[in-house]
Amino acid sequence: KRLNNKINNNNIKKMSRPTRTEELQFWFFGVQALFILFMAVKLVVGAFMTGFYKGREGVSAVPEDAKLPGSKGIFEVKSGSMTQRAQRVHGNDLENFVVMFPLVIIFYMVCEIGRFKRDWQLIMNLSISSALYSLYILARLAHTICYFLKLQPFRSMAYGIGILMTVLLIVATFINFIFNLPYLDEELKPYE
Secondary structure, X not given: OHXXXXXXXXXXXXXXXXXXXXXXXXXXXXXHHHHHHHHHHHHHHHHHHHHHHHHHHOEOXXXXXXXXXXXXXXXXXXXXXXXXXXXXXXXXXXXXXXXXXXXXXXXXXXXXXXXXXXXXXXXXXXXXXXXXXXXXXXXXXXXXXXXXXXXXXXXXXXXXXXXXXXXXXXXXXXHHHHHHHHHHHHHHXXXX
């Protein structure tokens, strides 16, 4: 019975409420994961929209598909058609994903260098990343909507805001890296 009580008491101690730092790390990781999930869902929706408009307009992706029964036999996408717009939006999302996905991972990794040192830095990074990602998501959604609805100059403004958020994330990553350099050596000392 004593052994069982000791085991149960140890388990209770291990299962205690997470510390503030652990909670902040969970939320920080969650924000990064949610942003990456949003970008992936937007890519899938873009692919679906491209397929939808191709089917609606009877456009085939390759010449052999134009010969299938039920096809309108159209191989070339008309300039200004919804199919072309969907393809361009999807291509633009792919280009942005290639830049933002590694940047989000690098930002997270750089912020984790000094993660156990300062709660205020975790709060700051959580706030910065949440704000940048939220504005980026809104800008990308606005860009897509403006592209489909042919709203210019709003489309360019939304695109510019997205680019600005990307540049600000690069700056935040660089600042965090410089700020965490003194702690990098501390983290490595036990393993030397």
